[in-house]
Amino acid sequence: MKHQVTYFMLASCLAFGSLPLALHAEENDKLQLSGFARVIMGYLDDANAEYIGYDNSVSFDQQSLIALQADYRFTDEISVTGQLVGNTGKQRDSGIEWLYLTYKPNKALQIKLGKLRIPFFNYSDSLDVGFAYPWLTLPQQFYDTAFFSTFEGVSANYEFTVKDWVINSEGFWGYYDDAFNVASRSVDAQVTGLFGVNTSAAYRGWSFRASFAQGDADVELPEATQFGEQLRQLGFNKNGDWLDPNGTIQFFQLSANYENVDYFVRSEVGKVVGKSGITPDINNFYISLGYNFNPYTLYISYGKRKVYYDHIPNEIPYGVSDGLNTLAATYDFVLTQFSDDKNNGTKLGIRWDWKSNIAFKGEMTLIEANGPISNDFSLVDLGNFDDRAILYQLGLEWVF
């Protein structure tokens, strides 16, 4: 939390201190400073749960943030970009979230090298830029699924037209070495062999996107690793293997959207496949409809997520010896810590574009859980949660 506040303060100071510099920078066009900020208030109407960190009290420090971006152009083809983000919420990283060199030899091709955001889904690389999307909070049933959001490596993007369709293809490759942040904990992790491809196609108001990404995760859960090793030595290989936290994670996405001056439809369908036992599989989607009556946008949205583990039944017999009884009971206890999780979120919200760079938003989200709650995602059961809560939010979005 200390770090979050430090980065928040640092980004704020840089942002406000740099405004006069930005005016000067425009003159020589080499250095451009810009940024964005969000002030988000939230209140959950249920004392027995938390959702995206919000509880039964009014809070401003879960999603509020400020970010500053500097672009320096060496030549027409080569530039460097850095983005510093100061987040108030503990579930989102703060610090230098982007730092990369861009090589753009022509309008069609762009190659980036450095620290980048992972473009898993439509808004994965712009999660923090609330001004960029209509919702106040992105549909969590879809966007709270990737345990990490940046990587260090290279990405290449090529755009071309087929008839009047604009086709954009992107590929990336690199690694991640930091931590997996889930609601209940933060775990050191490395992801190697991380790569992905995605293609989007746009024509008139239509746009479609398909994406695939995968990486080999090495997660620091020494208790699980040691217990798994112990079970394997005793011959309980299936149970031992299930506890191995390391394995490939794959992400799949399909998206279809339509928009015109009056309304929009946005939708994404996703699937996450965790090859190790304690990394879940996830199926999810959302669909949102919006109506524009300038300068307002009214929207409704429905999202659903199903998280499930491939629970391997206990091979360890009870009643043979005290030692085995303890092992069997421990294994059963561990299984309960990785519970399946189904929930859906229904949103009703409004966005008011007050100025060309400032928008206000108001949103209500009804969260409904269906069965057990894993507590590793946005929704956390504090005890006796009745599976139904409403999150009320107001927000200010600013880009500068």
Added chain:
Amino acid sequence: MKKYLTLLILVAAPFVHTIAAAEGIIVVANTTDNSIQLNRQQVRNLFMGGVIPYDLTAVSLPPDNRTRVLFNTKVVGLTEARIQSYWAQMRFTGRKRAPREVNNESLLLDYLKESKGAVGYLPASATLPKELTVIYKID
């Protein structure tokens, strides 16, 4: 008096909208290639940072400019708010940059005249210097 004023505004409002919508838009380029003709989708792609078959650079007017509002409605097919949010996403993910903005139509004409390959949109009634060619027109 207030009542009459309100009534007048209510009666006049649809006409204001009709007059604005009736005005055409031309898209002009500083090019020596008089054969270049774009369709609506290509103009939209050009101003939204997408690729088109010609080496042209879009130049825009400011967000509150009336010609820009007409251009957004008739050609791009998106609200100004949506266009601004699109550019925020493009900028902060390092994908694309919004076109350069020039303060008004008269300065835009001056800029286009001086800049080879530059493309801008103007009211259909604008008087064009000889350096500029109309590459798209919509009523």
